Amino acid sequence: MAAKLQGIFTPTLVAYDERGAINEAELRRFISWLIERGVHGLYPNGSTGEFTRLTAAERRRIVEIVCDEARGRVPVLAGAAEANVRETLDACEAYARMGAAAVAIVSPIYYRLSPDSVYAYFAEIARESPINVTLYNIPMFASPIDLATIRRLAEFPRIVGIKDSSGDLAFMMRMIAAVRPSRPDFSFLTGWEAVLAPMLLIGCDGGTNASSNVVPEVTRKIFELTRAGELAEAMQWQYRILELFDLMLNPFEFPDGFRAAAEMRGFRFGRGRQPMTSAQQADRAALQSSLQCLLSDFGFIAPPSAGCAPRGQGAEKDKIAQLVYEVMHALEKRGAL
Amino acid sequence: MAAKLQGIFTPTLVAYDERGAINEAELRRFISWLIERGVHGLYPNGSTGEFTRLTAAERRRIVEIVCDEARGRVPVLAGAAEANVRETLDACEAYARMGAAAVAIVSPIYYRLSPDSVYAYFAEIARESPINVTLYNIPMFASPIDLATIRRLAEFPRIVGIKDSSGDLAFMMRMIAAVRPSRPDFSFLTGWEAVLAPMLLIGCDGGTNASSNVVPEVTRKIFELTRAGELAEAMQWQYRILELFDLMLNPFEFPDGFRAAAEMRGFRFGRGRQPMTSAQQADRAALQSSLQCLLSDFGFIAPPSAGCAPRGQGAEKDKIAQLVYEVMHALEKRGAL
Amino acid sequence: MAAKLQGIFTPTLVAYDERGAINEAELRRFISWLIERGVHGLYPNGSTGEFTRLTAAERRRIVEIVCDEARGRVPVLAGAAEANVRETLDACEAYARMGAAAVAIVSPIYYRLSPDSVYAYFAEIARESPINVTLYNIPMFASPIDLATIRRLAEFPRIVGIKDSSGDLAFMMRMIAAVRPSRPDFSFLTGWEAVLAPMLLIGCDGGTNASSNVVPEVTRKIFELTRAGELAEAMQWQYRILELFDLMLNPFEFPDGFRAAAEMRGFRFGRGRQPMTSAQQADRAALQSSLQCLLSDFGFIAPPSAGCAPRGQGAEKDKIAQLVYEVMHALEKRGAL
Amino acid sequence: MAAKLQGIFTPTLVAYDERGAINEAELRRFISWLIERGVHGLYPNGSTGEFTRLTAAERRRIVEIVCDEARGRVPVLAGAAEANVRETLDACEAYARMGAAAVAIVSPIYYRLSPDSVYAYFAEIARESPINVTLYNIPMFASPIDLATIRRLAEFPRIVGIKDSSGDLAFMMRMIAAVRPSRPDFSFLTGWEAVLAPMLLIGCDGGTNASSNVVPEVTRKIFELTRAGELAEAMQWQYRILELFDLMLNPFEFPDGFRAAAEMRGFRFGRGRQPMTSAQQADRAALQSSLQCLLSDFGFIAPPSAGCAPRGQGAEKDKIAQLVYEVMHALEKRGAL
Numbered sequence A, B, C, D: 001m002a003a004k005l006q007g008i009f010t011p012t013l014v015a016y017d018e019r020g021a022i023n024e025a026e027l028r029r030f031i032s033w034l035i036e037r038g039v040h041g042l043y044p045n046g047s048t049g050e051f052t053r054l055t056a057a058e059r060r061r062i063v064e065i066v067c068d069e070a071r072g073r074v075p076v077l078a079g080a081a082e083a084n085v086r087e088t089l090d091a092c093e094a095y096a097r098m099g100a101a102a103v104a105i106v107s108p109i110y111y112r113l114s115p116d117s118v119y120a121y122f123a124e125i126a127r128e129s130p131i132n133v134t135l136y137n138i139p140m141f142a143s144p145i146d147l148a149t150i151r152r153l154a155e156f157p158r159i160v161g162i163k164d165s166s167g168d169l170a171f172m173m174r175m176i177a178a179v180r181p182s183r184p185d186f187s188f189l190t191g192w193e194a195v196l197a198p199m200l201l202i203g204c205d206g207g208t209n210a211s212s213n214v215v216p217e218v219t220r221k222i223f224e225l226t227r228a229g230e231l232a233e234a235m236q237w238q239y240r241i242l243e244l245f246d247l248m249l250n251p252f253e254f255p256d257g258f259r260a261a262a263e264m265r266g267f268r269f270g271r272g273r274q275p276m277t278s279a280q281q282a283d284r285a286a287l288q289s290s291l292q293c294l295l296s297d298f299g300f301i302a303p304p305s306a307g308c309a310p311r312g313q314g315a316e317k318d319k320i321a322q323l324v325y326e327v328m329h330a331l332e333k334r335g336a337l
Helices: A024-036 A056-070 A085-098 A115-128 A147-153 A169-179 A193-201 A216-227 A231-249 A256-264 A278-297 A311-333 B024-036 B056-070 B085-098 B115-128 B147-153 B169-179 B193-201 B216-227 B231-249 B256-263 B278-297 B311-333 C024-036 C056-070 C085-098 C115-128 C147-153 C169-179 C193-201 C216-227 C231-249 C256-264 C278-298 C311-333 D024-036 D056-070 D085-098 D115-128 D147-153 D169-179 D193-201 D216-227 D231-249 D256-264 D278-297 D311-333
Strands: A007-010 A077-079 A102-106 A133-137 A159-164 A187-190 A206-208 B007-010 B077-079 B102-106 B133-137 B159-164 B187-190 B206-208 C007-010 C077-079 C102-106 C133-137 C159-164 C187-190 C206-208 D007-010 D077-079 D102-106 D133-137 D159-164 D187-190 D206-208
Touching: A007 A216, A024 A056, A056 A077, A056 A085, A077 A085, A085 A102, A085 A115, A102 A159, A115 A133, A115 A147, A115 D278, A133 A147, A147 A169, A159 A169, A169 A187, A169 A193, A169 B193, A169 B231, A187 A193, A193 A206, A193 A216, A193 A231, A193 B169, A193 B193, A206 A216, A216 A231, A231 A256, A231 A278, A231 B169, A256 A278, A278 D115, B007 B216, B024 B056, B056 B077, B056 B085, B077 B085, B085 B102, B085 B115, B102 B159, B115 B133, B115 B147, B115 C278, B133 B147, B147 B169, B159 B169, B169 B187, B169 B193, B187 B193, B193 B206, B193 B216, B193 B231, B206 B216, B216 B231, B231 B256, B231 B278, B256 B278, B278 C115, C007 C216, C024 C056, C056 C077, C056 C085, C077 C085, C085 C102, C085 C115, C102 C159, C115 C133, C115 C147, C133 C147, C147 C169, C159 C169, C169 C187, C169 C193, C169 D193, C169 D231, C187 C193, C193 C206, C193 C216, C193 C231, C193 D169, C193 D193, C206 C216, C216 C231, C231 C256, C231 C278, C231 D169, C256 C278, D007 D216, D024 D056, D056 D077, D056 D085, D077 D085, D085 D102, D085 D115, D102 D159, D115 D133, D115 D147, D133 D147, D147 D169, D159 D169, D169 D187, D169 D193, D187 D193, D193 D206, D193 D216, D193 D231, D206 D216, D216 D231, D231 D256, D231 D278, D256 D278
Parallel strands: A007 A206, A077 A102, A102 A133, A133 A159, A159 A187, A187 A206, B007 B206, B077 B102, B102 B133, B133 B159, B159 B187, B187 B206, C007 C206, C077 C102, C102 C133, C133 C159, C159 C187, C187 C206, D007 D206, D077 D102, D102 D133, D133 D159, D159 D187, D187 D206
Antiparallel strands: none
């Protein structure tokens, strides 16, 4: 029987080369670095892995690389959502052969389906899949999986967990209360590290957290501290990761802020697939210095050569840089520049 | 200097007599019962207290009764929102005279105001109020108070806290991170007991929780257990109060489920001010038995004379009762009955 | 039997004096001006009339003034929503005595009620009201009235119409298709003049439109042109009123843009009840010149003494003025000014 | 220079065979039938064409079949959105070679992008595309394209139109007012036939309407009647198509109701790609009889052999059938059947 999925799984970023193709060498180097830094598992083809911006062939190739590079050191949870049930099942078979521990399948995207249709979709997959399946609930981007549907789907032995990216703590508790008594092996993972420590405290088994691409040491530490009952210290780290998460998430187009920060740890992810205006590129450059200061506070990298102001003043400085950008941006938009 | 607001404040339900007027005797009996059961404070004229369904005169009368009955045993946080700034300031003055510890003022309702307008509204109140002010953020019903606005408003000494009913843990952490360093006296209260224990763990000072009208012993216990670091036990209670909260909140029109449950503790709140269809009244009767079973599990009241099935089966039984109701209701709606 | 409500009803703005009280003389002058300019009816205590920012006594006083000043020249549809059913029925009685043609009652505010509760609320009012009742559906601010509920409520003879401010044309058509066959006397009024002409073309009986406080001649013209089948001309006016409506609605806090524009027609409405920051006040001043140019294009008022650039260039000029403001505002917000 | 896109373009349904593959013969027969029934153009790979449920190869194949079968009788607007800009541009090239008149490209899906990113995405495509591009705005499913972005994008000669499925009439007017003066060749198409006639009256050039798969005669008639100024008759048809549209849209998972209805016109579309529960299948069967009655009212097909009750009673009968289904469904869901 398969081990229960637990710990922090990294929804791995994709590295592109200068022609925009997958950069296999850099991806492998990154994967091994993550494993060495202590992530409990890898999750290619998630939202952080821009699965919708890849071709079907590229998605296959990425899982192949990740499984091969992991070499069994950590389990691989492979994102297997394709255009329809048949294509998704084909991917499930391929990923089973590649050695993935399980697949994660996002609820149907684009159309907003009713609970019955979400159920029918996953039920058909659960009946046919040769590999264990984790549900992926991300209501801001895909058809929501509601509580009653999760309860019904947990009756399929093939379905072994859910990754929830709503960040709704009460909803996670409702799922755990509804499913765990009859399915102690069912895994509950949060995709919202803004509240990682509280999620672990109310009983989550782990998380699939974009921030673990950037600070795998910290997400692991929060996991271990909460498990050990070291609550005060866990909360300190939680507040720090929230600050970092907000800075990587909000001013950037997802997942570009995570890409920018992970590059500071020594990787080259290349130009992303979503084009940027020149204003956005200028913005990104300005934000990178804020990111570098924040990451240097963690001690993982050096501060910018120009240095970082003390915390309070630094915030002020960032605001002025931001202000200058906004003014320039406003003028440019109006064609005044 | 005023003591920091902390602990569980009960957003007190209103008792009506058979003519629909405020039932002062029953309200006083209820207030004293809450204090004896250990609530840390009282919060009349909140959403649970149906402030928008009362006249301005009734709102004054209720605070007068609550302050008088509290007799200084616990602090009173008086809901003071009126039609406009001038009326609200008049209420602030009245509640200061009555001995309230502070007032709580909901963000402007009906129109959805911009952050600047929300700021301007509270700033004018903060400059003039003779009594400390707590902001009340309830974005599902009123103009949201965003993070930047809270930071700006925390510069007014008169503003001493915020009650937030969004239930968003990350938002609460952002507020605490932004305001606490410069305002250690500022109080953060959550209005969403679905996640009370996690909120306390990330640093909230307490809550204003409708459920404390029904099980004041439990909300206090969660507060004390989290303060004492008794996490495992706190979480057990948290799961139980979530189940109760959901049952009181969802199938009823707010706050009628809380009224129905609090009546089982021995009070008569009378008919609410929002009319019900006959189908809704039948529904309420059916739900009361589920509520009674759940409350009897806590040991606070006796189970229904017909008894409650064991937990698992009970849930099944509830579902059948619910199903029968739904069928009847559907038939009735179509005029087939 | 009462005449069917039709035509353009003005949701009348409130005039305040320098102390913030109702300015009766100016309100009377404004009412008579509207009637002389051709509005078909008056609708005090609507959202434009800031009913939630008035005290109960002020709402009574306003209807009294409006009915008295109208002297039967046009019908008065009086906004009668109060804190609860009993208070609302008291207002209905008062407004019946004052000579209102009917009342308009907004769906319950603050709490978001279920369709059954919305039905129960209006049903109780419909059974008791001594005066005809118009439903007021404004889902962005109040509990929505859905199609099934409207159909059920149209069975009460006392309910004689609906004012819908959703601006959803298909929803209006569904209402008309569901209700008109059995209730040819039932009146459908739109509160969204952005699409006034199309609404009239699909069968609406008229509108209650904030813009008619500012350009009563134009809203009447659109009504008459669509009735006469003068479609091309009606559409030209529709495009012009949309531009004006957007400028009065979006950059201002509602209904302040309508107040600013109506003042240019020669009235003094005084300072509104919602406070403004100094940045907002500066903003308002800048926008007023754009408004004046737009209104002068209609020929109702003179252009600003500095003149208005030709249309295209004017737009450019407005943008630069707006840009300057935004930069100043951004600097001010950051404390850099 | 290319002719302006105008008239009713059918977002063509896909026909599947019994193995779930594209049924080319039936698709060809359907395409020719649509052209014979008077549609002005064809729009494969739209939302109605389930583009997200097809593989990239299938999307190519469908455009190839449609272009080939159309044989220049009507223009083809080919849905060309793929996983990223490069893949999308490859599709644009392919569709240009196949003879499409233009492509339609939906705003980026899944992630909700900022206006700047939406702009950057379309700008890169506009610079490189060898074929004219129509923007596709469907904010309920994809990143919204806001007014400022449309204005900026209309500066690219390659961008020749927008299909908007928001159904927001005022928004359509704002777009027309902003873009038409400088781009009289720019085409505005509505995807929301619930308000087709009003959209044409305010100046739309046509529509891409799922209902034209079912009743191409009616959508064309509405187009022609509004162009001819036959407003009263146009509105009668508009009310009828709204009733049909609502029945095909709401109780079904999109686009299955349109598939069910189009099959009654004599085609076999096969089992859709989104699985259904047995309850949903029972539901679909029940709804088909209502659909058949409604379509027979139009005179296009025969009524069910059991006959249709007169309109009013028919509605009642439908409701009872619907009620029976709902009860069975509720029992089944609870495992009581």
